[in-house]
Amino acid sequence: MTPEVSADVVTQELRGRILVVTIDNPPVNALGANVRYELQLAIEAAETNAAVDAVLLLGAGRNFIAGADIREFGKAPLPPSLPDVCNQIEACGKPVVAAIRGAALGGGLEIALAAHYRIALADAKLGLPEVALGLLPGAGGTQRAPHLLGAKAALDLMLSGRHLGAKEAHAIGLIDRIGEGDDVLTEGLAYTRALLTARAPARRTRDANGLADHVASRAAIDVARAETSKKSRGLFAPLRIVDAVRAALESPFDEGLRHERQLFLQCLDSPQRAGLVHAFFAEREVLKAPETRDAKPRAIASVGVVGGGTMGAGIAVAVLDAGLPVTMIERDDAALARGRAHVEKVYEALIAKGRMTPETRAAVLARFSGSTSYDALGAADLVIEAVFEDMAVKQAVFAELDRVCKPGAVLATNTSYLDIDEIAASISRPADVVGLHFFSPANVMKLLEVVVPAQVSADVVATAFELAKKLRKVPVRAGVCDGFIGNRVLAVYRAAADHMMEDGASPYQIDRVLREFGFPMGPFQVSDLAGGDIGWATRKRRAATRDPKARYVQIADRICERGWFGQKTGRGYYLYPDGARSGVPDPEVEAIIDAERERAGIAPRAFTDDEIIRRYMAAMINEGANVVHEGIALRPLDVDVTFLYGYGFPRHRGGPMKYADSIGLAKVLADIREFAKEDPIFWKPSPLIVELVEQGETLASLNQSA
Ligand code: 3H9
Numbered sequence: 059m060t061p062e063v064s065a066d067v068v069t070q071e072l073r074g075r076i077l078v079v080t081i082d083n084p085p086v087n088a089l090g091a092n093v094r095y096e097l098q099l100a101i102e103a104a105e106t107n108a109a110v111d112a113v114l115l116l117g118a119g120r121n122f123i124a125g126a127d128i129r130e131f132g133k134a135p136l137p138p139s140l141p142d143v144c145n146q147i148e149a150c151g152k153p154v155v156a157a158i159r160g161a162a163l164g165g166g167l168e169i170a171l172a173a174h175y176r177i178a179l180a181d182a183k184l185g186l187p188e189v190a191l192g193l194l195p196g197a198g199g200t201q202r203a204p205h206l207l208g209a210k211a212a213l214d215l216m217l218s219g220r221h222l223g224a225k226e227a228h229a230i231g232l233i234d235r236i237g238e239g240d241d242v243l244t245e246g247l248a249y250t251r252a253l254l255t256a257r258a259p260a261r262r263t264r265d266a267n268g269l270a271d272h273v274a275s276r277a278a279i280d281v282a283r284a285e286t287s288k289k290s291r292g293l294f295a296p297l298r299i300v301d302a303v304r305a306a307l308e309s310p311f312d313e314g315l316r317h318e319r320q321l322f323l324q325c326l327d328s329p330q331r332a333g334l335v336h337a338f339f340a341e342r343e344v345l346k347a348p349e350t351r352d353a354k355p356r357a358i359a360s361v362g363v364v365g366g367g368t369m370g371a372g373i374a375v376a377v378l379d380a381g382l383p384v385t386m387i388e389r390d391d392a393a394l395a396r397g398r399a400h401v402e403k404v405y406e407a408l409i410a411k412g413r414m415t416p417e418t419r420a421a422v423l424a425r426f427s428g429s430t431s432y433d434a435l436g437a438a439d440l441v442i443e444a445v446f447e448d449m450a451v452k453q454a455v456f457a458e459l460d461r462v463c464k465p466g467a468v469l470a471t472n473t474s475y476l477d478i479d480e481i482a483a484s485i486s487r488p489a490d491v492v493g494l495h496f497f498s499p500a501n502v503m504k505l506l507e508v509v510v511p512a513q514v515s516a517d518v519v520a521t522a523f524e525l526a527k528k529l530r531k532v533p534v535r536a537g538v539c540d541g542f543i544g545n546r547v548l549a550v551y552r553a554a555a556d557h558m559m560e561d562g563a564s565p566y567q568i569d570r571v572l573r574e575f576g577f578p579m580g581p582f583q584v585s586d587l588a589g590g591d592i593g594w595a596t597r598k599r600r601a602a603t604r605d606p607k608a609r610y611v612q613i614a615d616r617i618c619e620r621g622w623f624g625q626k627t628g629r630g631y632y633l634y635p636d637g638a639r640s641g642v643p644d645p646e647v648e649a650i651i652d653a654e655r656e657r658a659g660i661a662p663r664a665f666t667d668d669e670i671i672r673r674y675m676a677a678m679i680n681e682g683a684n685v686v687h688e689g690i691a692l693r694p695l696d697v698d699v700t701f702l703y704g705y706g707f708p709r710h711r712g713g714p715m716k717y718a719d720s721i722g723l724a725k726v727l728a729d730i731r732e733f734a735k736e737d738p739i740f741w742k743p744s745p746l747i748v749e750l751v752e753q754g755e756t757l758a759s760l761n762q763s764a
Pocket of ligand 1: 085086088121124125126127128129140141161163164165166168187188191193194195196197199339342343
């Protein structure tokens with residue numbers, strides 16, 4: 059049976075007696091059904107054509123092959139299967155050579171492993187990253203890699219998902235030769251000719267002797283199993299990879315392949331695969347905000363940062379690490395010295411860990427300068443303000459920027475909550491003002507909310523996305539509202555956690571349950587890490603505008619009133635004896651909670667772990683849907699990426715919106731309606747969820763529409 063569409067994605071050309079087979083399926087030569095079909099035809103042609111002595115496999119463009127076509131997962135499979143194509147390549151009676159430049163990943167590397175010889179250019183990236191998609195290499199990779207490389211190296215490749223450069227790939231025996239030049243066709247032809255001259259046979263990876271030492275292989279598998287059980291708690295694919303390698307060791311090759319297929323199909327069917335593939339595409343989709351399509355970014359060659367506190371210094375480091383010069387502005391010499399010290403401390407820590415040399419630090423810091431005068435920002439292409447979170451203070455800074463910055467400079471604020479429209483409206487060039495909301499520590503956290511005020515021009519937004527790329531951040535476009543996407547949703551599910559605590563769940567149970575769900579930390583641990591005083595200040599700021607009828611849990615205030623702000627003060631929800639970084643439960647906190655329950659007239663009840671998840675997630679999903687409904691987030695996937703990169707949401711669940719679809723929106727709505735019976739002010743179903751449930755639709759159905 060042939061696939062429905064065939065589109066010349068594999069070309070054949072006879073060069074002398076070598077059949078050059080080029081996979082040409084932009085953008086990355088993924089192995090869609092057409093490619094598999096045409097590859098099969100090419101190998102058949104090589105077998106039957108007496109004028110062909112050898113086959114050379116190449117990728118057109120910058121890459122060899124980036125793997126299976128990820129978009130096909132979850133759809134009805136079309137023949138031929140990739141394992142069959144790989145087997146056919148391996149079985150070819152004439153030598154097949156893979157010549158690799160750029161990515162040879164996943165199924166792409168499996169094609170190369172099925173070929174008889176491999177040459178790669180210096181720029182090659184070789185790997186089996188399926189684990190990052192909740193999969194295992196399913197086209198013979200779990201069998202051929204151990205036979206070729208040995209169990210230990212193969213397990214490392216598959217469990218880490220790492221991309222290897224040509225040198226390392228050569229050193230471990232994954233490729234036979236490194237091509238010296240930069241033209242993959244020339245290098246590939248030269249190598250194939252040399253093989254033909256030497257009468258090299260069709261050498262099959264299945265016959266390689268990487269697993270010859272049974273005892274050492276067995277030991278490597280046992281170590282990998284023990285380490286994997288410890289490290290990848292809750293993840294499905296990693297242990298299946300270990301199982302597949304055991305099958306490679308213990309079974310005849312074809313039986314090992316059958317075992318791999320079964321394990322692959324189990325992974326393919328798992329919700330974790332669906333979550334991880336969603337994350338893969340979502341993190342690429344967020345880059346396509348409308349402004350990045352419609353406008354050209356302005357050039358950014360120098361950056362100013364106003365404010366040398368934790369945030370300002372972290373932003374400065376992120377910008378320095380991207381290779382750009384930074385000018386930091388502070389109000390006086392002492393504050394500037396502190397700002398510089400904050401920056402230097404980051405690099406000192408890297409030197410202490412052996413991750414940077416003093417010479418590199420000196421080179422980086424040579425790009426850093428400071429001033430107490432705004433005039434030093436006259437030449438900056440982009441300025442990021444990171445001063446105290448107060449409207450008057452921010453507006454004063456922007457008045458100065460308006461005065462000194464050159465026309466066309468982008469003026470960004472790092473505010474977390476304030477109304478950026480109001481900041482923009484206070485100066486003469488509102489079209490240049492954008493929000494760049496970094497997350498702490500700003501040089502580490504990947505998320506960057508690009509907050510788009512009403513008057514901003516499209517090229518300024520495009521510039522913000524371009525900057526994110528330079529800083530290696532994941533940008534998410536957000537509209538203006540209190541808290542933008544992330545902190546706005548956080549405020550709501552945090553309140554749900556507080557309600558559960560006051561109603562009878564302990565903060566320690568809530569944290570444990572959320573860790574088991576996959577978050578690295580629970581909400582009360584996060585609060586202790588961030589510093590309870592930050593949330594306290596926000597609550598005080600909001601006190602005047604809070605709905606007096608809305609439920610307000612005072613436990614956090616009681617804890618803060620004692621000066622217990624978390625790790626930095628040695629106690630918060632947890633005790634941190636002698637500066638420990640992981641806390642222990644505090645009976646005094648439990649007593650405070652008891653007293654608060656009594657004051658509020660609440661008889662505590664027990665919560666099951668399941669109910670904690672249902673309430674926490676329903677709160678997160680409902681507010682996430684509101685954020686989409688109001689256009690603050692472009693699509694549900696923007697909410698997902700925000701939570702994956704800024705809030706530790708477990709990647710294998712794809713993000714809160716993907717999770718909502720996976721458990722069923724109707725169930726989420728039923729939960730919200732049930733919870734609303736006790737507290738209708740807090741639990742108001744999002745109109746978007748109601749609408750989608752009525753239509754029988756998913757949140758994912760909105761992901762295409764922006
Ligand atoms: C597998 O192989 C399973 C097998 O073992 C078994 C099968 C039986 N499919 O990242 P970029 C798209 S699992 C479909 O921005 P870069 C991507 O969405 C696979 N599409 O470029 C984007 O589309 P758009 C194992 C794919 O230069 C465009 O290509 N392989 C695929 O920064 C450009 O991508 C992997 O996990 C794909 N496989 O990076 C490798 N790959 O323009 C996954 C990319 O519409 N890919 N696209 O947004 C990558 O790691 C990077 O894309 C790569 C290029 C390094 C190749």
